[in-house]
Amino acid sequence: DAMVIQNPRYQVTQFGKPVTLSCSQTLNHNVMYWYQQKSSQAPKLLFHYYDKDFNNEADTPDNFQSRRPNTSFCFLDIRSPGLGDAAMYLCATSRDFGTGREQYFGPGTRLTVT
Amino acid sequence: QQQVKQSPQSLIVQKGGISIINCAYENTAFDYFPWYQQFPGKGPALLIAIRPDVSEKKEGRFTISFNKSAKQFSLHIMDSQPGDSATYFCAAMPTGNQFYFGTGTSLTVIP
Numbered sequence: 001d002a003m004v005i006q007n008p009r010y011q012v013t014q015f016g017k018p019v020t021l022s023c024s025q026t027l028n029h030n031v032m033y034w035y036q037q038k039s040s041q042a043p044k045l046l047f048h049y050y051d052k053d054f055n056n057e058a059d060t061p062d063n064f065q066s067r068r069p070n071t072s073f074c075f076l077d078i079r080s081p082g083l084g085d086a087a088m089y090l091c092a093t094s095r096d097f098g099t100g101r102e103q104y105f106g107p108g109t110r111l112t113v114t
Numbered sequence: 115q116q117q118v119k120q121s122p123q124s125l126i127v128q129k130g131g132i133s134i135i136n137c138a139y140e141n142t143a144f145d146y147f148p149w150y151q152q153f154p155g156k157g158p159a160l161l162i163a164i165r166p167d168v169s170e171k172k173e174g175r176f177t178i179s180f181n182k183s184a185k186q187f188s189l190h191i192m193d194s195q196p197g198d199s200a201t202y203f204c205a206a207m208p209t210g211n212q213f214y215f216g217t218g219t220s221l222t223v224i225p
Contacts, residue, residue: 004157006157033213040218040220041217041218042203042215042216042217042218043158043203043215045213090157090158092157097209097210098209101146101207101209102148102160102163103148103160103213104160105150105157105158105159105160106157107156107157108155108156108157110155
């Protein structure tokens, strides 16, 4: 089945220790998104890629970076995690921004910062 | 500013009852309105979506009603089941990359 896969499902890191979360997709979608979701809140968009074009949301902290080396993979790098960065990180994809803008989410990575 | 207002925040319904969740928006550029269902510890799953050229869309027990003039849309879950207990998010999009979620509704269906 075509899908969005996130690894790892659970990640524990220490305060200030860099961490990378990964996302892959078999949908062959052009757009990949990263969201942060905290408990009992809606997902918050961090950034997205349309192909190789990167778009950073204005309020995304500089501590968060992303890489998309090819169509299938996208990475979220947190350079110096703080306690406030503990959250569920969701990857999503869509075919495009027009008629194919339905977003399909992965299962998420739960990040704990100790 | 919250682009999409969702209510209620939580909802408790008896098994077999109808669950109704409402959303409202202001931006007339929005032209795509999906609903997502999220179980604890999982990513949101696309449930059903509507475009403003129709007033209602039904898929199984799930129906979206859309009122363009009032700028409101709602999700109706008929014959609600305990397995429907989850958090539901409405969302709205204009053409482009912006995706605005509502604040979510936690639904509990009591057996």
